[in-house]
Amino acid sequence: MTNRKGRFGVHGGQYIPETLMNAVIELEKAYNHYKDDPEFKRELTDLFNNYAGRPSLLYYAEKMTKDLGGAKIYLKREDLNHTGSHKINNVLGQALLAKKMGKTRLIAETGAGQHGVATATAAALMGMECVVFMGEEDTRRQALNVYRMELLGAKVVPVKTGTATLKDAVSEAMREWTSRISDTHYCLGSVMGPHPFPTIVRDFQAVISKEIKEQILSKEGRLPDAVIACVGGGSNAMGSFYNFIEDKGVALIGCEAAGRGIDTFETAATINTGRLGIFHGMKSYFCQDKYGQIAPVYSISAGLDYPGIGPEHAYLHDIGRAQYVPVTDDEAVNAFEYLSRTEGIIPAIESAHAVAYAMKIAPSMDRDKIIVITISGRGDKDCAAIARYKGVSYIEEDE
């Protein structure tokens, strides 16, 4: 009987080539050693507080609350972190861990570019080499982030295979890792992939819900009624949910990218349209055809444009602890504009999916109810793409 590690219900596991097995075993051992090591924790907390700018604010969105006329809305401002998104939390943790393991090179996949920018940043800070794989389609959608990564000293490799988006960037980063393991750590950006990545990334992102809990107790003296976050692979959502899983009174809501709608093929809503499968090192839900070919998913958001979901989310869905709702491109773009106008906060188009769902449910909730929305990143990177989507022509194309 083999030991089936890293399971969340039936999900998770380690479905990877034999070439990588000792690498993930070594990573798991190192993580188990350092995660409770006081010196490691002290160094990471120092990076969080004095480099990334943590704790991030929990902001009472008073104008939005009044405008919607229902539940009281707080925004967890991960967009205010250094590099502009929650991705830095995980990256600082993994880069520090990699450094302790004696690795000198970080590789990463990126969709919207936020994880790539965060990895390039950590590599610059810690004096490590960095290579980021990014779908060619995404290098166009997020050209500014390509420049940011290069500015930070990283090499960006455009991935032309498959749909040339996030899933192909993950595949290419995995291929690269199998060819160069001894000095290289694969800094996976979401709560996905083979064990131990879903656990490691969750633990580093769990600082989000730890802070939300402390901040809301201090501001309101009680826990929120709902925590809402967007879900692609699901790292900001897992980080936002984790410390509330045992608090059954807190509804946990993940917002999937429905693209042009879950009744179309142009969607990336995995829980809503996918089924159980094995891909990218894990068993979980995936958008796929009847023969198990992974579907070419679509979303306006490069960061949510992924055909799978992290195994712990799949499990929270199975046991009914979290619910996963679809949000379309149109709804997200509307929320992107709404939050910009109403609160003067431009959210990432990914985070706008969570804002959009809050806008749907807040008006019908009582005024003594509390919603926390995680604003996982800032939206500067999206302005050109949204302008294109809206048919605004004054943005210069750099193609």
Next chain:
Amino acid sequence: MSRIGKAFENGKAFIAFITCGDPELETTVEAVRQMVQNGADLIELGIPFSDPTAEGPVIQGANLRALTGGVTTDMIFDMVRDLRTDVDVPMVFMTYANVVYSYGADKFLSACSEIGIDGIILPDLPFEEKEEFLDTCHKYGVDLISLIAPTSANRIAMIAREAEGFIYVVSSLGVTGTRSEITTDLGSIVKAIRENTDVPCAIGFGISTPEQARKMAEVSDGAIVGSAIIKIIEKYGKDAPKYVGEYVRSMKEALA
């Protein structure tokens, strides 16, 4: 012993890989017949997958061409059924875990048994996860082929002891594809394998020339070639089978 053992009874084994349906199934069928007539001892039939994470650019291209051409798992089952009327060398499927899982492991493996497939190779199913399909493989008499890599080190004994059919020794780090040289100390890996099992082992990844095949077979029981064959198919398309046959003959002769 399963039929796979027969592949290793004719001197060093030459194992040929082909992606089914690249560019269409008629070419695959004809190429397999040419391979067998020219001395291939075992045929690895690739069922294409949308995201073949263990493959280099050459076999990725073959997967894409096959899927674009509309080939499906059911069509490949029909093709094998047809091949089995005249081909009696062992044949195994090489694909990815999701292709089997999504089809339904029981349904997939019972079909393998019915059409005459002797084993399956799943590069994304390491030792730790093999129980996903192992019982079902045994139920239908299909060998689940294990892979051992240059990085396996302390894992070799554990994998070898439970191996069946043959052991696929991965020659180099990285993905499939031809390489100008193979630097891994394969002799000591094979030695460690032989201390733990009598199951034959063949080396694959990066082999394209007769000289490389001979070197690999000197330290093991056979050589596996994939990308070099796919390149011939990519170059000649429907006319590829006779060139594939000539190539296989030159490789098998090098092993004699």
